[in-house]
Amino acid sequence: MAGVKSDGSDSGLVLLDVFGSPFAQRVSIALAEKGLAYERAEQDLTAKSDLLRRSNPVHGKVPVLLHDGRPVCESLAILQYLDEAFPGTPPLLPPVSDPYARARARFWGEYADRLHFCGKRLWLSAPGGDGGEAEPGARAEMATVLRALEAELGEGDFFGGAAFGYVDVAAAPFAAWFLTYERHGGPSVAEECPALAAWAARCSRRESVAANVYPPEKVHELVQEYRRWMLGRK
Amino acid sequence: MAGVKSDGSDSGLVLLDVFGSPFAQRVSIALAEKGLAYERAEQDLTAKSDLLRRSNPVHGKVPVLLHDGRPVCESLAILQYLDEAFPGTPPLLPPVSDPYARARARFWGEYADRLHFCGKRLWLSAPGGDGGEAEPGARAEMATVLRALEAELGEGDFFGGAAFGYVDVAAAPFAAWFLTYERHGGPSVAEECPALAAWAARCSRRESVAANVYPPEKVHELVQEYRRWMLGRK
Structure with missing residues (x-):
């Protein structure tokens, strides 16, 4: 087992x-x-x-x-x-000697959940593929969420600074959804949050991410399928 | 400062x-x-x-x-x-040597949030005071949440076992709301979850809780006021 x-x-x-x-x-x-x-x-x-x-x-x-x-x-x-x-393995959170950095990472790890919930409002409300009209407010909320993450990322390679850490792990799965959000009425991450777009590209090249996350086009395809199935049930 | x-x-x-x-x-x-x-x-x-x-x-x-x-x-x-x-102060989470107990506490601490969100569905939808008719589903959801907490509490004095710990701190503020939930169409905690009701009474006698949380009748009074103000704005 x-x-x-x-x-x-x-x-x-x-x-x-x-x-x-x-x-x-x-x-x-x-x-x-x-x-x-x-x-x-x-x-x-x-x-x-x-x-x-x-x-x-x-x-x-x-x-x-x-x-x-x-x-x-x-x-x-x-x-x-x-x-x-597994204390012998590479840590995700900052060290215990830096409680403030750990609290901050916990905050942003949870904040990353908003990509999911706000993203769902986008892809459920807009038909996708061509940008479509999303639920009023969902696009603005996504822009707020992306900008907050962009600001927190700052000029670092990762949210963990030089190291790929807790917030990166929490947010990386959603980086592959940026294209889907965009095609369902969300803002262009590349245009509005270039540092975040670069972070997403950096994540996608990382072995741990590439092996476990579908590429953006595949995510979009699966969301389209799921959306049809979900709306068909109503 | x-x-x-x-x-x-x-x-x-x-x-x-x-x-x-x-x-x-x-x-x-x-x-x-x-x-x-x-x-x-x-x-x-x-x-x-x-x-x-x-x-x-x-x-x-x-x-x-x-x-x-x-x-x-x-x-x-x-x-x-x-x-x-403040590592020299009484800890809230179980010790680092018991990662499983810590993960479990984190789970239930977050779960306690559901009391708030489900409770709000009750007191916003039912007029209160006399039990009233709550939003369909809110009463059933509250019953589920209370029963899950009752099961997790088990026969211990506190969620932390003999010690008042992380989950107790996370849930204790809502114990003072049980009466409000009940008066807004929620289930009777005393009848359906007697261990949880005893836990709530135990919390209310604790100095740290008594000094920082309004008594249940006062909570209900304030919720009634807030509700009138909130609904009046619509």
């Missing part, structure tokens, strides 16, 4: 995920950054497994990370768990 | 808050548990101060904890910051 560390020892890690879920991708990116091998247990959210229901009885969602059989839920809690349970 | 620790030394802490905000109360309860003195800078959210805008430019919300002038935002991030910045 368990994964195998890159050094060959048993890490006892099983990731319940759905390929394409940005929240689950946070965990697979973090595991890759830390060189921790694991077993991937792909879930079907339309027919939830007993394992998923038992492991995350509260939300019934992915990702769940099982470590020696014990479930850890919620993507950001899992990232912090990995730092604490 | 700065607060004074119980040992008389300068803690450099200023809390931007609004008395009555359950999220700000998390921080004042935590500061009391840790014996950290601070200056309280009451904010007016209808006319935001420059200090608040500058300290929390992203959300413009309370609580913000200034530590030697540097702002820390988001209540749960502040609790974790206090553990890390």
